[in-house]
Amino acid sequence: MKLSFSTRGWSDCTWDELVDASLEMGFAGIEVYDLFKQQNFVGKGCAFDKYNTRATARALRDKKLTLPVFDSSVDISLEGAVDEAKRLIDVAGEIHVEYVCFKAQKGEESVVKAALDELVPYARALEVTILMETSGIYGDTARLTAMLDEYASDYLAALWDIHHPYRDNGEQPADTIKNLGAYVKHVHMRDSDDDGTYNLVGEGTMPLDSFVLALSSIDYDGFVSLEWKPEWMEDLTDMDIILPHFVNYMERFEDTRGKRRTMYLNHDGTGEYLWKKDELIDLTFPQVLDRMVEAFPNQYAFKYTTLDYTRTYEEFRDDVDNFARALVSMGVKPGSKVAIWATNVPAWYITFWAATKIGAVLVTVNTAYKVYEAEYLLRQSDTHTLVMIESALDSNYREIINELCPEIKDTKPGEPLHCKRLPFLRNVITVGFDMPGCLNFDQAFDRAELVPLEKIQRMADEVRPNDVCNMQYTSGTTGFPKGVMLTHRNVVNDGKCIGDRMGLSTADRMMIQVPMFHCFGMTLSMTSSMTHGATMCPMPYFSAKASLSCITQERITCFNGVPTMFIAMFNHPDYRKTDFSHMRTGIMAGSGCPPELMKKAAQPDEMNMTGIVSVYGQTESSPGSVMTTWTDPLDWRTETVGYEYPHIQCKVINPYTGEEMPDGHIGEFCSRGYNTMKGYYKMPDATAKTVDADGWLHSGDLVMRDENGNFRVTGRLKDMIIRGGENIYPKEIEDFLITHPKVSDAQVIGVPDKKYGEEAMACIILMEGEEMTEDEIREFIKTNIARHKVPRYIKFVDSFPMNAAGKILKYKMREAAVEELGLQDIAK
Known part of the structure; x- marks a missing residue:
């Protein structure tokens, strides 16, 4: 907030005084009242006579002072006020005063609307915004809001005179701001006693703290202007007392002189970040973006190397606001489900931030889905609006939607869709292609003008941190996906903690090659970057060649990936041509991460990712719960998944008894805290099985905590092999196999056995050009690992079945092994 005062009541003073x-x-500014009635302002030779007006404005700019508004007593509820109003608008337009204020005190609203019908286009042509004061017939701010909504113009808004709605209509500040929201462009501050007698600001009985709190709730950064008339207190007429008193009173509130928020420097002083490390922030996604724009407006938010999209944080917010307006014009409301079915194209990010800004829920759709899976997700999620590209991999989304919604071809673009198989779906927006019955992304953007920006801001103000912002569907490694409901508080803070532990700041440039439909992209990459003012360089889809080129071109400092991505990059012909000199940190996660592979990436003569980190969690925990810090010892960062986040509790339990296990013993990982999901959408029973009555989220993963408090993942409960009563943890064998110089990757699964119940089977991918026999592998294992853990079956493969998030589907491997080994009868 910035402070100004009204010239009302100081007519005896010269402009220079x-x-x-x-x-x-x-x-910071001076608000001029009734310009044409103040002869010491507009008289011949005065500051605002027709010959001096521009010079006066120029002199103010040189002194870093603003004319925020021309206030007036012009009452447009009375006939004949339009010409006088236009005269004031003319002067405002000439010297670039942003706002002019009119009143509606005594007349009829029909007269007001007739005047505005003429004045709003007139003001728009001169780029001046008309403010209607919250007094007279508009002391009832709900009535004023209804009128403003009717016009839906960026050139018509509100001046909140705090006195009248509160004293004349009994409105509490929170109710006024709930009504007007972002329509508030200027504020008049004064104080009074219960009987209406005016008093010095802070010495009456008006709840001024509540007024300022209400303004803070919309992140108001405009002017708060003191209104004072000396006759209000006959014994107090001295400007030198009244004005400093107001300034001193308002200094108790943050940011009243445009003070910059505290910034923190990164480790080497090359970048900044906004929020103190290890502390939670009670903000929504739209508030996070607003804070980034306020702090780093010209910092690049996005720089694509393979697509034509580069935006600063401020430019990106403009795109977000316009698409949010378009979504509202298409019937999207708070709580509506907006699905995005796309690779990491710009529309993905715009859709996410636009949907969350208006309180809608962004539903992520796996890019590998085919018709059956897509129908399940879109129907189960009650999706209202779908934004999609044409195809990806071997999935043709156009064909799938045409099959699911044959009604779409008979629907007029922009009109609500009614589809029998997807009864909640109303809109399909296409990205990069045209399709009958759909608006394309550009056409949707054009609808922004149908909804005023103030309405979007008001909707954003209604969003609360505990509201659901995202439904992230589980990756389906153990069954059909469930819709995990994540809140703004869940994801914002999880992403912030990740960025804190990576040491991110405005100095960082993160390449995003992991898919955005997964938490690895949405939280660990995008949200960690956006909460620290970093620049993102997304890749529409993973390509080792394109990623290596991006690293050199944009001097990338960090990137995240699953092990197979790192392996593909190491093995690419362009690897040795890539400039890794700016690389600093990154996350390897998503499936079992071989320590030797992480250590290789950390070497200065390899990827130079000296601050590589590991993280562990699950979709249901937003997703991270434990993580290493980029400054931890390398062994911690490559051989463990780290320690719990601040404000998160973690424990290891016996999965059968619930007893907490001591350090050094394997058990099920459980966590609880701000990052725990709100639940599975429309699946209360599944939620109750996963989150117990005490709020502990049961992961189904087997872990061990060491003496330093770091966790080590040993496998999935369902992956654990029980051979003749002995527990075998596949990850232990996998980590050992990967140490063989000829082995590129390995996965161990359990298969049914008549004698022992289960036997182990190792599936191995060899390094390119290498050969091995089953006996060589067995001998290698036998020499170093207990005999009962040596896999009975060895199989050499070229790849492992994975989902689009890069997670290996062991249940698919088990199913295939049962068939290949002829174990169907035993499996039964």
């Missing part, structure tokens, strides 16, 4: 007073007392 008012300017000097504002500079001396720390005001």
Whole structure:
């Protein structure tokens, strides 16, 4: 907030005296009242006569003072006020005063609307915004809001005179701001006693703290202007007392002189970040973006190397606001489900931030889905609006939607869709292609003008941190996906903690090659970057060649990936041509991460990712719960998944008894805290099985905590092999196999056995050009690992079945092994 004062009541002062007073007392602006009635302002030779007006405005700019608004007593509820109003708008347009204020005190609203019908287009042509004061017939701010909504113009808004709605209509500040929200462009501050007698600001009975709190709730950064008339207190007429008193009172509130928020420097002083490490922030996604724009407006948010999309944080918010307006024009409301079915194209990010800004829920759709899976997700999620590209991999989304919604071809683009198989779906927006019955992304953007920006801001103000912002569907490694409901508080803070532990700041440039439909992209990459002012360089889809090129071109400092991505990059012909000199940190996660592979990436003469980190969690925990820090010892960062986040509790239990296990013993990982999901969408029974009555989220993963408090993942409960009563943990064998110089990757699964119940089977991918026999592998294992853990079956493969998030599907491997080994009868 910035402070100004109204010239109302100071008509005996010259303009120069008012300017000097504002500079001396720390005001940022002067609000001019009834310009044409103040002869000491507009008289011949005065500051605002027709020959001096521009020079006066120029002089103010040189002194870093603003004319925020021309206030007036013009009452447009009375006939004949339009010409006088236009005269004031003319002067405002000439010297670039942003706002002019009119009143509606005594007349009829029909007269007001007739005047505005003429004045709003007139003001728009001169780029001046009309403010209607919250007094007279508009002391009822719900009525004023209804009128503003009716016009839906960026050139018509509100001046909140705090006195009238509160004293005349009994409105609490929170109710006023709930009504007006972002329509508030200027504020009049004054104080009074219960009987209506005016008093110095802070010495009456008006709840001024509540007014300022209400303004903070919309992140108001405009002017708060003191209104004062000396006759209000006959014994107090001295400007040198009244104005400094107001300034001193308002200094108790943050940011009233445009003070910059505290910034923190990164480890080497090359970048900044906004929020203190290891502390939670009670903000929504739209508030996070607003704070980034406020702090780093010209910092690049996005720089694509393979697509034509580069935006600063401020430019990106403009795109988000316009698409949010478009979504509202298409019937999207708070709580509506907006699905995005796309690779990491710009529309993905715009859709996410636009949907969350208006309180809608962003539903992520796996890019590998085919018709059966897509129908399940879109129907189960009650998706209202679908944004999609044409195809990816071997899935043709156009064909799938045409099959699911044959009604779409008979629907007029922009009109609500009614589809029998997807009864909640109303809109399909296409990205990069046209399709009958659909608006394309550009056409949707054009609808922004149908909804005023103020309405979007008001909707954003209604969003709360505990509201669901995302439904992230589980990756389906153990069954059909469930819709995990994640809140703004879940994801914002999980992403912030990740960025804290990576040491991110405005100095970082993160390449995003992991898919955005997965938490690895949405939280660990995008949200960690966006909460630290970093620049993102997304790849529409993973390509080792394109990623290596991006690293050199954009001097990338960090990137995340699953092990197979790192392996593909290491093995690419362009690897040795890539400039890794700016690389600093990154996350390897998503499936079992071989320590030797992580250590290789960390070497200065390899990827130079000296601050590589590991993280562990699950979709249901937003997703991270434990993580290493980029400054931890390398062995911690490559051989463990780290320690719990701040404000998160973690424990290891016996999965059968619930007893907490001591350090050094394997058990099921459980966590609880701010990152725990709200639940599975429309699946209360599944939620109850996963989150117990005490709030502990049961992961189904087997872990061990060491003496340093770091966790080591040993496998899945369902992956654990029980051979003749002995527990075998596949990850232990996998980590050992990967140490063989000829082995590129390995996965161990359990298969049914008549004698022992289960036997182990090792599936191995060899390094390119290498050969091995089963006996060589067995001998290698036998020499170093207990005999009962040596896999009975060895199989050499070229790849492992994976989902689009890069997770290996062991249940698919088991199914295939049962068939190949002829174990169907035993499996039964």
